[in-house]
Amino acid sequence: MSGLVELLSYGFFQKALVASVVIGLVMGLVGTHVVLRNLAFIGAGVAHASFGGIALGLLLGWSPLGMAWGFALLTALGVAYVQERTPIHEDTAIGILFTTLMALGIFGIGFYRGYAGDLFAYLFGNILSIPEGELLWGIAGAGAIVLALLLLSKEFLLIAFDPEFARVAGFPVGLLNALELALMASAVVLSLRLVGVILASALLVIPPATALLVARSFGELQVLSVVFGVGASVVGLFLAYVFNAPSGATVVLCSSLIFFGVLVFQRLPHLKRR
Amino acid sequence: MPALPLVELRDVTVRFGAHVALERVSFRVEEGQFTAIIGPNGAGKTTLLRVILGILRPEEGEVRVLGKPPWKLTRKERLDLGYVPQEFPRHRHFPLRVMDVVLMGRYGALGWFRRPGADDRRRALEILKLLEIDHLAHRRLAELSGGERQRAFIARALINRPRLLLLDEPSASLDPAMTEGLFALLRRLQKELGLTVLLVSHDVGIVASFADRVACLARRLVAHGRPQEVLTEANLECMYGRHAAAVGHGQLPHIVLPLSEHEKTFRNDQERRP
Numbered sequence: 001m002s003g004l005v006e007l008l009s010y011g012f013f014q015k016a017l018v019a020s021v022v023i024g025l026v027m028g029l030v031g032t033h034v035v036l037r038n039l040a041f042i043g044a045g046v047a048h049a050s051f052g053g054i055a056l057g058l059l060l061g062w063s064p065l066g067m068a069w070g071f072a073l074l075t076a077l078g079v080a081y082v083q084e085r086t087p088i089h090e091d092t093a094i095g096i097l098f099t100t101l102m103a104l105g106i107f108g109i110g111f112y113r114g115y116a117g118d119l120f121a122y123l124f125g126n127i128l129s130i131p132e133g134e135l136l137w138g139i140a141g142a143g144a145i146v147l148a149l150l151l152l153s154k155e156f157l158l159i160a161f162d163p164e165f166a167r168v169a170g171f172p173v174g175l176l177n178a179l180e181l182a183l184m185a186s187a188v189v190l191s192l193r194l195v196g197v198i199l200a201s202a203l204l205v206i207p208p209a210t211a212l213l214v215a216r217s218f219g220e221l222q223v224l225s226v227v228f229g230v231g232a233s234v235v236g237l238f239l240a241y242v243f244n245a246p247s248g249a250t251v252v253l254c255s256s257l258i259f260f261g262v263l264v265f266q267r268l269p270h271l272k273r274r
Numbered sequence: 275m276p277a278l279p280l281v282e283l284r285d286v287t288v289r290f291g292a293h294v295a296l297e298r299v300s301f302r303v304e305e306g307q308f309t310a311i312i313g314p315n316g317a318g319k320t321t322l323l324r325v326i327l328g329i330l331r332p333e334e335g336e337v338r339v340l341g342k343p344p345w346k347l348t349r350k351e352r353l354d355l356g357y358v359p360q361e362f363p364r365h366r367h368f369p370l371r372v373m374d375v376v377l378m379g380r381y382g383a384l385g386w387f388r389r390p391g392a393d394d395r396r397r398a399l400e401i402l403k404l405l406e407i408d409h410l411a412h413r414r415l416a417e418l419s420g421g422e423r424q425r426a427f428i429a430r431a432l433i434n435r436p437r438l439l440l441l442d443e444p445s446a447s448l449d450p451a452m453t454e455g456l457f458a459l460l461r462r463l464q465k466e467l468g469l470t471v472l473l474v475s476h477d478v479g480i481v482a483s484f485a486d487r488v489a490c491l492a493r494r495l496v497a498h499g500r501p502q503e504v505l506t507e508a509n510l511e512c513m514y515g516r517h518a519a520a521v522g523h524g525q526l527p528h529i530v531l532p533l534s535e536h537e538k539t540f541r542n543d544q545e546r547r548p
Contacts, residue, residue, distance in 0.1 A: 036368065151387050158381055161368055165430075168327050168357040169382030170349035215369040216414060 007241065015135050016127045020233035020251070023191045023203065026142045028229025029149050030187040031208035032221050033180060036160045042079065043201025045094035046185045049075040051197040052105030054122045059108045064122065065134070069189045071101050076185035080178035125196030125248030127237060138190055145183050145190075156180055157218055194233065195248035203229060206255040210262050228258055278305050279338070280438050280470050281326055286335030288321055295321045296332070299495045303487070305437070308464050308471045310481040313491035314514050319474040320360075322491060323442055326472070327357060340437070349382050356431030358441040361423065366416050372426045373398055373411045379433035401429045404466075405459070421452045425459070432463070439463070441473040445480065453477065457484040478505065 007013050034040060053071030057064035075097045082093035109119065121129065130138075149156070158166045159176050166173050188200050195203060211224035236251030243250070281303040288296040296318045303309050313319050324330040325337055328344030337343055340354055347355075356379075376398040377390040384390065390398075402408040405425045415423060424444060431439055441460075445453040457480055464471050475481050481488055481501070488504045490496040492513040497504045 038364075154381055154384075154389060155386070158378055161365065161370070161375075161378070162359060164329065164359045165357060165378065166381075167329050168352065168355060169379075170347070170352045171382070212369065217369055217371060218374065221369050 007238075012128055013241070015130055015132065016237055016247075017234065019127055019130050019135055019138060020194060020237045021230055022139055022142045023194045024207075024230035024233035025226050026145050026187045027191055027203035028207045028211075028226035029146060029222060030184050031204045031229065032211070032218075032225050033149075033156055033160055034184060034204050035208040035212055036157075036221075039090070039184070040201065040205045041091055041094050042076070042181065042184055043188055043204035045079075045098035046072045046075050046188045047192070047197045047200035049098040049101040050189055050192065051122065052101040052103070052108075054192075054197075055105030055112070055119065056108045058114060058118055059112045064118075065189065065192070068122075068192060069186065071105075072185035072189045073182055075101060076181035077178055080174070080181050083177065084174045121196075122192055123197050124246050125192065125194050125199065127194045127247040128241070130193050134193065138193070141186060141190055145187055148179070148183055152176070152179070153222075195251055199248045199252045202252040202255060203233070206252070206259050207232060210255070210259040213259075213262050213266055228255065232258055279303060280305050280340060281472065282336075282338040283322075283325070284336040286322075286325060286332045286337060288318070288325060288330065288332045294493060296325070297494045298335070299491070300335075301489055301495055301498060303438075303470060303472055305470050306464075306468060307486045308461065308484065309473075309487040309489060310485040311472070311474045311489045311491055312476065312478055312481055312513075313496075314476065317491045317513065318493050319476075319491055320442055323440060323472075323474050327355065327440065349385065353383055353434040354437045356434065356436035356439040358424075358427050358431045358439070358444060360442040361420075361427070361447055366423070368415060370415050371412050372402070372407070372415070372418070372429075375415065375426050376402060376411075376429045376433055379430040383434055397433055398429070401433050404432075404463075405429050420447050421455065424448065424452075424456060428459075428463075432467070435467065436469075438470045438472065441471070443474055443476070445475060445477055453480055460484070478510065 008017070034043060050068035050072045053067035053069070054064040056062075056071075057067035060067075075094070078097045079090055079093045082088050083090050086093075112119075155166075155171060155176055158169070158171065159173050159180070163173050163177075166176075184204070188204060191200050191203055207229035208221070208225040210228045211221050215221035215224055232255035233251050236254040237247060239245065239254065240247040240250035279302040281301070283299055283301045286296055286299045286301075287294070299318075299322065301322075311319050311322060321330065325332055326339055326344060328339065328347060331345055340347065340351060342351070373395070377394055380390050380394045380397070384394070399408055399411065402411055405428060407422060407425045407429070410418065410422060410426070415426070418426065424447075428439075428441075428444075431441075439460075444456060444460075448456060460471055460473070461484055463469055482505050483501075485501055487499065488501045489498040490504060490509050490513050496513055497506075497509045
């Protein structure tokens with residue numbers, strides 16, 4: 001217990017803890033729309049595209065996370081455009097865009113003469129090394145994403161459930177869709193520091209999918225998804241520290257454990273409450 | 275004085291690339307009528323509905339809905355359109371209660387950011403009572419039967435007390451008894467609320483018994499008028515081809531179409547047997 005108190009007194013751990021809570025919250029909230037719209041692939045796609053941005057950022061000496069965000073937005077808006085204007089399916093569009101942007105990054109790395117370890121931090125995530133400036137940016141970004149999601153919660157629910165009806169009611173479905181994809185992409189970039197490129201989409205999908213198993217309303221879905229998301233990030237952070245394990249993998253494994261736990265609990269007939 | 279046309283199309287042509295979906299379709303729906311658009315798969319029924327709803331803009335021809343091109347209708351004016359889309363299986367798994375779905379009908383009236391309030395709930399309950407499903411208000415969509423779910427979607431379309439109710443293949447997932455119940459319900463709503471009903475269907479039999487006007491569509495408008503006048507052998511043959519067989523429903527004409535070659539052979543075989 002005293003070890004825990006001591007741990008919480010370290011500045012680096014406090015920052016990591018705040019970042020984990022913020023990321024768990026944002027991913028849990030934005031993820032509800034991802035699972036309702038069957039867009040799980042967007043998370044993986046955006047994360048990989050942002051890796052292209054990180055690599056080019058390192059090569060050119062520009063902000064890697066800024067570049068990552070640019071590439072992520074490019075993917076999201078590209079997908080929105082393709083959905084609206086062409087007969088190509090969104091899965092295909094994601095597949096084309098993210099591989100192109102990622103290839104651009106990998107092509108760039110070939111010319112990179114710096115320390116390649118920086119790149120690994122982004123690939124697998126390392127929350128314990130988050131600098132204060134990045135944390136503040138992250139909190140501001142997360143605040144903006146959560147605010148947008150809460151303000152437009154009814155509009156986003158409507159386009160997820162019934163885009164045709166939304167159009168007939170007079171809502172600009174194309175614009176709302178682009179905005180929502182941009183919010184999803186931004187949330188993925190925020191979580192790169194915690195879970196890294198390879199596992200970023202997990203937090204976007206697993207906590208809301210777990211919530212979907214038990215939620216009876218959209219409100220319940222949002223609350224439970226946030227609870228599962230924050231729970232996995234915080235518990236994962238502690239376990240990663242205790243076992244000296246990579247933060248990203250530990251957090252994702254925690255959220256998977258919660259998912260399978262809830263699934264099993266639900267399937268056990270004598271434990272079923274409803 | 276002739277009734278005011280709520281919907282008027284003149285020489286409307288819609289193309290998707292080289293494919294002509296609708297060809298010079300002229301058509302009008304007058305206030306208070308119950309009109310059914312029938313035709314085989316791929317006849318352009320849903321395309322016609324999307325043109326009327328303002329989701330699709332035709333390359334050629336004129337469209338007037340409530341006196342205006344439908345894509346120019348403001349969100350307020352759109353409250354006069356009630357729309358029941360074709361049911362998608364994914365709807366069933368959304369964590370939404372019947373009340374939540376019906377309240378979606380108010381989103382257009384509420385506008386951006388505002389959430390439904392007590393007055394909207396009162397309206398929703400009123401319309402659920404009218405449809406005799408107020409006892410289901412707090413049930414989840416997944417817990418409803420196909421017919422109950424259909425009523426919930428009709429309630430959503432009627433919550434703003436529109437002048438025009440549009441339905442896309444409302445009987446697609448219903449059995450014959452439920453289909454008859456649905457059409458009787460629509461007929462009652464038309465009378466009680468003074469509604470104009472326009473629906474798309476491939477079910478010639480049921481339409482013959484309930485609609486005031488039938489429009490036969492096979493890319494072009496083959497015929498449009500009272501069911502007795504329109505549902506002739508020649509028109510049905512023009513839409514469905516020579517091998518179609520349709521049996522009228524209830525009091526209206528029993529239309530016996532030429533038997534297909536396959537059926538003739540089969541019948542001859544039966545007759546030859548001792």
